[in-house]
Amino acid sequence: MTSYALQLNNISKVYQDGDNENTVLDKVSLKVKPGEFVAIVGPSGSGKSTMLSIAGALLSSTEGEVIIGDTSLDNNKKNWIRVRKEKIGFIFQSHQLIPYLNIGDQLNLIAKISKNKDKKEFEAYADELLNDLGLLDSKTKYPNKLSGGEKQRVAIARAFMNKPDVILADEPTASLDGPRGRQVVEMIRKVVKKQNRAAIMVTHDERILDLVDVIYRIENGKIHDVKSNM
Numbered sequence: 001m002t003s004y005a006l007q008l009n010n011i012s013k014v015y016q017d018g019d020n021e022n023t024v025l026d027k028v029s030l031k032v033k034p035g036e037f038v039a040i041v042g043p044s045g046s047g048k049s050t051m052l053s054i055a056g057a058l059l060s061s062t063e064g065e066v067i068i069g070d071t072s073l074d075n076n077k078k079n080w081i082r083v084r085k086e087k088i089g090f091i092f093q094s095h096q097l098i099p100y101l102n103i104g105d106q107l108n109l110i111a112k113i114s115k116n117k118d119k120k121e122f123e124a125y126a127d128e129l130l131n132d133l134g135l136l137d138s139k140t141k142y143p144n145k146l147s148g149g150e151k152q153r154v155a156i157a158r159a160f161m162n163k164p165d166v167i168l169a170d171e172p173t174a175s176l177d178g179p180r181g182r183q184v185v186e187m188i189r190k191v192v193k194k195q196n197r198a199a200i201m202v203t204h205d206e207r208i209l210d211l212v213d214v215i216y217r218i219e220n221g222k223i224h225d226v227k228s229n230m
C-alpha cells in the first residue's frame with residue numbers, strides 16, 4: 001500500500017490547435033498524502049482545471065502516470081468509471097444539487113450507487129457528515145430552502161459520502177461571498193483532517209490560502225510549491 005492518496009508522475013497535456021500544439025502541462029508531478037489539503041493557484045488558462053480533470057479520471061493525459069490510492073489509471077476507460085465512483089469525490093463551482101431531492105436523499109443517492117450496501121451504516125455516516133457540516137437540522141429540506149453556502153456544504157457532504165481517497169474541488173468558493181466562501185473551505189478542511197482524506201482545491205481566492213497545508217502554483221506548464229503551512 002502506497003503512502004500517497006494521489007500521485008501525478010510527469011504528466012504532460014498537449015492540446016492540438018489546428019497545426020499548432022499547445023503544451024498546457026509539461027511533465028508536472030504532484031504527490032498528495034492522506035490528510036493533506038492542497039491548493040492549486042495560477043493565472044487564468046495555466047492548466048489548473050486540466051490538471052484537476054486528469055487527476056479525477058475525467059481527461060486523459062498525453063504522457064505520464066496517474067495513481068489514485070493504489071490504483072494506476074491504465075488505458076482501460078471502463079476502470080476509470082469505477083475509480084471515479086469509488087475513489088474520488090468532486091466539489092464543483094456551483095453545488096449541482098438535485099432540486100427534487102431533500103438533503104438526506106441527495107446523500108442516500110450516493111449510498112445507492114456505491115458498492116457498500118449497508119444502509120444503516122450509510123445513514124449513520126450521512127448524519128455524522130451533516131452534523132460536522134452544521135446541516136443536521138436541514139436534512140429534510142429541499143435545496144431551494146437553503147442559502148448558497150449551505151448548498152455548497154451539502155455538496156461537500158455528498159463528495160465525502162463514498163469515503164474517497166481524494167477530494168477534488170474546482171473553485172468551490174466562486175459562487176459565494178468572502179465570509180461564506182471561507183466557511184465552506186473551513187468545512188472542507190475540517191472533514192479532510194477528521195477523516196484523513198486528501199484534497200486538492202483549485203482557487204483564485206487568495207484569502208483562503210491560510211486554510212490549506214501546501215500551495216502549488218502552475219505557470220507556463222510547470223508546477224512549483226510556493227508555500228507550506230505545515
Ligand SMILES: Nc1ncnc2c1ncn2[C@@H]1O[C@H](COP(=O)(O)OP(=O)(O)OP(=O)(O)O)[C@@H](O)[C@H]1O
Pocket residue numbers: 015016022024042043044045046047048049050051
Ligand atoms: N478541450 C480543449 N481543447 C483545446 N484547448 C483546451 C481545451 N481545454 C483547455 N484548453 C486550453 O488549455 C489551457 C488551460 O486551460 P484550463 O482550463 O486548464 O486553465 P485554468 O488554469 O483552469 O484556467 P481558469 O483559471 O481560467 O479556469 C487554456 O489555454 C485553454 O484554452
